[in-house]
Amino acid sequence: MRNSRLKGLAAMIAAAVVGAAPQIANACAMCGLSPGDHAGHAYNTSVLFMLASPYVSFVAIGGIGYLAYRRARRNDTRNHPAVSKR
Numbered sequence: 001m002r003n004s005r006l007k008g009l010a011a012m013i014a015a016a017v018v019g020a021a022p023q024i025a026n027a028c029a030m031c032g033l034s035p036g037d038h039a040g041h042a043y044n045t046s047v048l049f050m051l052a053s054p055y056v057s058f059v060a061i062g063g064i065g066y067l068a069y070r071r072a073r074r075n076d077t078r079n080h081p082a083v084s085k086r
Contacts, residue, residue, distance in 0.1 A: 030043055
């Protein structure tokens, strides 16, 4: 019971501190920027880059794997002419 009172008191103190100091409440990096600041564009670009990079990596690895498969298939048919192309 004492532990729950302590947690409640800590939550109330944290809420009071955040309410009293609005600068602490700005968790977003864009919220503290002045209008027309170029840093907003930089943040947006970096987020888009982080979202796109796994897809680009997946496509690049898949493309390399596909080209290696085609090359191996082509070399196999050249070395063994009796194997028909599928």
